[in-house]
Amino acid sequence: MDHKYIELNDISTRNDANDITNYEEHFLLPDNHSVGSQDHEEISLTVKIPNEDDIHETSSVSEFTPVLSGTEGHSLLNKSNKDSLDIHISSPIQQNIKNKITFKSLFSLDFELTVEALPSLIISVIGLTISGWLLNIVMGWEVYENISELIVLIPILLNLKGNLEMNLASRLSTESNLGHLDTYEMGKQIIIGNMVVLQAQAFIVGSISGLFAWFMGGMSNGSFLALDKTIVLVISSIFSASICSFILGTMVSVIIIYSKKLRINPDNVATPLAASMGDLVTLLVLSVCGDILIRLKGTIFNDILLVLLFALIPYWCYLALKNKYVHDVLFAGWVPILSSLVITSIAGIVFEKYMDSYKGIAVIMPVLNGIAGNIGSLYVSRLSTDLHVGVVNNYIQTFITLFWIHLPTEWSFLILIEIFNLGDTNVNLLFIIVYTLMSVLLMTIILLFAHKATHWFWNHHFDPDNYCLPTLTALSDVLGTIFLVYQYYLLFLMGDKSNYIEPNH
Incomplete structure (x- = not known):
């Protein structure tokens, strides 16, 4: 069963050498989906960036952290304008997973x-x-x-x-x-x-x-x-x-x-x-x-x-x-x-x-x-x-x-x-x-x-x-x-x- 998680880690804007602002967001998908539901839900998040040329990714998702299935080779960060980044997630959501206990x-x-x-x-x-x-x-x-x-x-x-x-x-x-x-x-x-x-x-x-x-x-x-x-x-x-x-x-x-x-x-x-x-x-x-x-x-x-x-x-x-x-x-x-x-x-x-x-x-x-x-x-x-x-x-x-x-x-x-x-x-x-x-x-x-x-x-x-x-x-x-x-x-x-x-x- 695929886990649904994506992380935007330590995206920094640099106004000068001494001014660093860190933005960190973790996207938790809603938990109101029924088990086995195949519906797709799209989540949009906009992160305001003062200067897109100064974006630096300083760390990545751990190998122990599951990521969205079906997104290999596709960029999840889409530039909609020079002052923002839009993150679009479209994937089956399964948060309330109930495991059946059997012998x-x-x-x-x-x-x-x-x-x-x-x-x-x-x-x-x-x-x-x-x-x-x-x-x-x-x-x-x-x-x-x-x-x-x-x-x-x-x-x-x-x-x-x-x-x-x-x-x-x-x-x-x-x-x-x-x-x-x-x-x-x-x-x-x-x-x-x-x-x-x-x-x-x-x-x-x-x-x-x-x-x-x-x-x-x-x-x-x-x-x-x-x-x-x-x-x-x-x-x-x-x-x-x-x-x-x-x-x-x-x-x-x-x-x-x-x-x-x-x-x-x-x-x-x-x-x-x-x-x-x-x-x-x-x-x-x-x-x-x-x-x-x-x-x-x-x-x-x-x-x-x-x-x-x-x-x-x-x-x-x-x-x-x-x-x-x-x-x-x-x-x-x-x-x-x-x-x-x-x-x-x-x-x-x-x-x-x-x-x-x-x-x-x-x-x-x-x-x-x-x-x-x-x-x-x-x-x-x-x-x-x-x-x-x-x-x-x-x-x-x-x-x-x-x-x-x-x-x-x-x-x-x-x-x-x-x-x-x-x-x-x-x-x-x-x-x-x-x-x-x-x-x-x-x-x-x-x-x-x-x-x-x-x-x-x-x-x-x-x-x-x-x-x-x-x-x-x-x-x-x-x-x-x-x-x-x-x-x-x-x-x-x-x-x-x-x-x-x-x-x-």
């Missing part, structure tokens, strides 16, 4: 999506597994024993930091598929601007996460952390957020640029890789920073460092506001990001309560939550790109493909646990069955939510790249943590007590 369609996979996404998901599982293994180790470090709020901070910070990187990956994937990264100067400004925004967001998110973990930990424990330990908590949070944003932002930018050159859709690879590596790097930096700073607890060095970090927040915001491509991004999406902070804190409290009750829960939690969040984010990224470029795809096939490829991803993780005996977890047949059922339930909920939420945000004039991902990953973290606890509880009721830790009296 056969439940096993019909998108081959391109599977080939491109499955390897990146497997790689993400390795990263998430290492994150879980690292989390299981650092739980015994002095800093976590002295500052239990760091345990509450872990899922909060991982979620919020993951959101920033996945939002960046989704935004840049959309920009790439729209052709905005094809020109060197424009691409450089967009990428640098996004890196600056990422630093501003990281400093703000790190500060809020540290303070919120302090508050939630105090409410849960019945007493609040002393000031010197609170400073260690907040500095560790900001440092880890900032350092990881730079590392992951660079990695995401490189992945998206080279994905385009290798003719791979960045929507299929960038988001899961960014999320999985983000968890690993954030956890490592958080633990190392906390371990160093706890030794400097109560010194003036920590006090000065905290003041300097807070002072850098307006500086990063100022730099972001100066970039015309990203200044709006700085203000977009904060409501869902901060809302996800509150939601994810539930996962942190649940994890802190049960981490000493079951074997391997610290290893499994990041992976179970991460796989669901990565696949859901991949789906949101593809949907968002299609909505931006005005494309209608077979989303049932995409949904089914992502659902099925999550199973080998989960099972490869269980194989890693068994081979390396991670967390002393006993992975028997009953464990595999119950874990698979819980992961299937979680994945179904996340994919359904991703589909509905992306279209809801788009229909209410919010960019899904900025608004949908934080809510989705927060939901994944909370449901995944709760389902994991219930999994262990069900195994206990079924008589499998091999992963239960007897409480010390």
